[in-house]
Amino acid sequence: MDFDTSVKLNIYETIANTARIPNAPEVAQALGASLEDVLAAFNTLHQKRLLVPEPGDPSHIRMAPPFSGIETPFRVTVQDKEFYANCAWDAFGIPAALHADASVHTTDAHSGEPITLEVRNGQPIPQPCV
16 A cells, blocks of 8 residues: 555544544654655645645645534534534535444524434435425
């Protein structure tokens, strides 16, 4: 497996296990690699549209789709972990990526009313709002 793939897999494994996106020093330590090599891999993964670095700080990841590195209006609860999605579509991508049931907590963009969507056995539960 090439180094960029190892970095990508470490990022997603860390997210799945901890519900947070690791930074470049953490990935370097986990892989026993240099920070420079991990930053180069982050750049390559960004060029391939597989992650988005934090503006002004390429050692931090803003997005590793479907996961967001910052709080968003799309909070996804899987078991006892909370993740943030980049958008409504990514909110459904998180349970798909984790192969798990989930609750998506968001609000109606027009009314501000809370919305909770459920994913069970790989399928969204029908809701009148969707």
